[in-house]
Amino acid sequence: MSDTRPTNPVIPGFHPDPSICRVGDDYYLVCSSFEYFPGIPVFHSRDLAHWTQIGNVLDRPSQLSLPADMPSSGGIYAPTLRHHDGRFWLIVTNVSEGVGNIVVSATDPAGPWSDPVRLPGVPGIDPDLAWDEDGTCWCTVAGVAQVRIDPETGETFGPPKKLWSGAPGVKAPEAPHLYHIGDYWYLLIAVGGTERGHGVAIGRSRAPSGPFEPCPANPILTHRGTDHPVQNTGHADLVQAPDGSWWMVMLGVRPGGGTPGWHVLGRETFLAPVTWVDDWPVVGEVALELPQFPWPLAPAAVEEQRDDFDLSELRPSWISLRDRPAGHFTTKERPGWLTLRARGDSLDAADVIFAGRRQQHLTCRARTLVDASQGRGGLAVRLDERHHYVIEASDTEVRVVARVGSLRTVVAAEPLPGGPVVLGITITDPPPPHDARTGPDDVSLGYERPDGTFTTLATLDGRYLSTEVAGGFTGRVIGMYAANGTAHFDWFDYEPTGR
Template sequence: MITKYKNPILPGFYPDPSVCRVGDTFYMVTSTFEYFPGVPIFKSKNLIDWEQVGHCLTRQSQLDLINCKASGGIYAPTIRYHEGLFYMVTTDTTGIGNFYVTAEDPAGDWSDPIKVPQGGIDPSLFWDDDGKCYFASNYLHWNNRQGVYLREMNPKTGELLGDEPTFMWGGTGGKYPEAPHTYKKNNWYYLIIAEGGTEFTHAVTMARAKEITGPYEPCPHNPILSHRGSSLPIQSTGHAELFEDQNGQWWMVCLGVRHSQYPFIHHLGRETYLAPVNWDGEWPQIQGDFLQLCMDVPQLLPAPVAKQNKFEYTDNFADHELDLGWNFRRNPIPGSWSLESQGLRLKCLKPALDSNHQLSWIGRRQQHFDSQTEINMSFDPKNLEEAGLSVGMNENHWHAIAIHAIDGKRFITLKRALGSIRLEVNSVQIPAGGEVKLKIISNDIWYIFSAEIQGKTYELGQAEVRHIATEVAGGFTGVYTALYASSNGAKSANSALFHSFSYKDISTRAHDDRSIVSMVNPDLVATNIAL
């Protein structure tokens, strides 16, 4: 049984978490922006081990990202369960705006989108005791009053009832009051929001009212969570969700970031954190007031599913479907990729690695500061064609090992994109034909690149983490390691075949250690202890 656990519970680019509970099972969703499929959904029995069971948006009819810019697309989903149906409501910032989809089985297919004709972002749903459903979202400057607005909604059609939205609350004065969630406890309506922007000044604040429409009175100890001005290893905490387990214990999930270097940067993305919550009289209070990398639990949690200390993942692409951890940047072009007996095949499409169009590109989140990524691939390039392994934040900030041709000979080149600057750092000729192993090793300062072919290792150089971090690259996402192929604008029928992909945590430091740090012997604990 777990007595202590490590944060973040979802390391890497998993921001804006939202949780609901059905019986003894918890379900969580997070934002995905320009990546497809959209909105991963996870389930857990103990709040520590989260298994991804699917995505909410898996079809282009649900999510069209073809013209989506970096950090556009899907913002801040909310998941709810009501009368046998799951609801996921979110904002497509480059598409239809606010909408929701439904499913009886969260791991199955979700419905086509139902548009909700209210503006703003970060929508949330709330069912009151009388069965009425309410839709809340933030407006930055609607009616010259920045804050959260509420309207009754027909959950079958998305139709909004009433003449106009009702202003709920504008926060405590921080910029961008957003991420509203409403709860009812002891005949009070509690409204939780984020404010201060998703940066160092991010904060979680709360207000309550006797009527859902207000007026709302602020919590006397706002913010109920913020790490602003502190030296804590977790920063930018905000965008929170409160929920109750089946034994009456309350919890909070929220986003935060882990920085490296100075001046501070973060590149893994905004991650998902968990904290126990106590109600101090009539208001919630985070256990210990702050989020920590190691947290005590107020009661024993069910034992972890896996006890390994280091995360390792290997994909030989032997299944008929892609693993749920893979994402495309924007919707993939049909027929541009395929799974075969020998691996994953990517066609050489015209868009280059730095294009903001649909790419021949498939990636996974980097989730640890100290990591090792390896791929084995076969590729016989011609003309302008290239394929390889990249690590980056968006189309203008990446490092890549590219296999390409010069005068009919095969080369491996370390390439970099730093905003509008394009660099070729090092290039070596390699033998024609045969498999090539490409490797990236990372720490919180550097990426180190190498290749191996026919038993010979080629050291290609290194590149700074800082140049692909959010503070340089901008946006709201995190770093991906990705397989790609391109013809760089030329006509091509060629393709690259990726035989295997492996990623593992090689950390030795506490800030990257994912292990459960303290457990009790389950044989000494009654088997009927539940979360």
């Protein structure tokens, strides 16, 4: 990113359902994490344009237990982050195991966060927290309903009360956020579902419990029916900067290819300016190149794209599937290497041992050096158990395997001399000519021969690793896995080659 003209998305890749708060000159933002562990990444910024991940909210088993048979796109949905009375509070839905809504808190957003307080009296998903002047805590959920709670104990006071939900018959009124701004309480909600019809609506009231008057310009944000490069805009949150200006973060996608357009990175976090007219918010353009900010921008942090696994613990950007048992993940067994011990025989298995990072660029390259002489393991582009491409090695062979829906096939294989081998995945724009059937990208998988030349074993159509094909709520994750025995990884390198 340029430090003079920053770009959208401000947090690229699979980072949906953003919620933001400001404390002094510091901004903090969290996102949904679904089936991945640790859960709920936490980001920090001083300028709204450049963000650095500083931790994860749910980073230990006592906070997050996701069953092995939980389907992908289950797990952790739509957190809300707020700061109140000197403490950070986060409320979120865990849709697995009947856990429901939970609250955690921390004095430092980088952690540690408390163990969860369950909210059995709060139904639904997408919970929000807001405090009024006398300290009453209001919890509003998708639907849209509201109940008073004690976030310290999880106690609720009375049954949930239905509130304004956008308009009669509106699809999926969800992601409510309640704010006291000036003379009004504002209820911001998502409407239209999280696909191409997604949008944002708002109502206002003199009291936190309503009744809410709808904005005459609703929806105040939507890109449905347009050819804007950012689609599915919704699930928004508002924040005020120290200079008094207002901003909105929201999710959106960048579809590519022909018809119907495929988005492969998942729902990403975008930013737009907000002005106020007649006590209603007016959202500016969700531009790929952001407008000039009214304050100096902090220098862009240098993102660590290569990991040599020299630390005792994995960086917070690494995510695994449903859990991370210590006996299967370690950087201590073989210093300077990440050791993965298999549990689950392929990426098809829900409990496969996998360590990945979100794909954050439309074109990119990933490489890793693996020693699979004690088993079988490799490098994968994963959307879910039924949609992934892998390049994997054993002590005798390197091969490409593709899983698309109910079909699983070995696409290519070659004998492999003994010893560690570099595996690679390159994601590029599809070559011309382009037409309505052209996919969003090409995924090439290969390995480095002993003489140092890189050989591509297969190039596959990226549309089959897209949400439009696979369904669900997540995006691509690129990473390493063990499918049999033990696999050791000396380093992992991710190189963006485009936006």
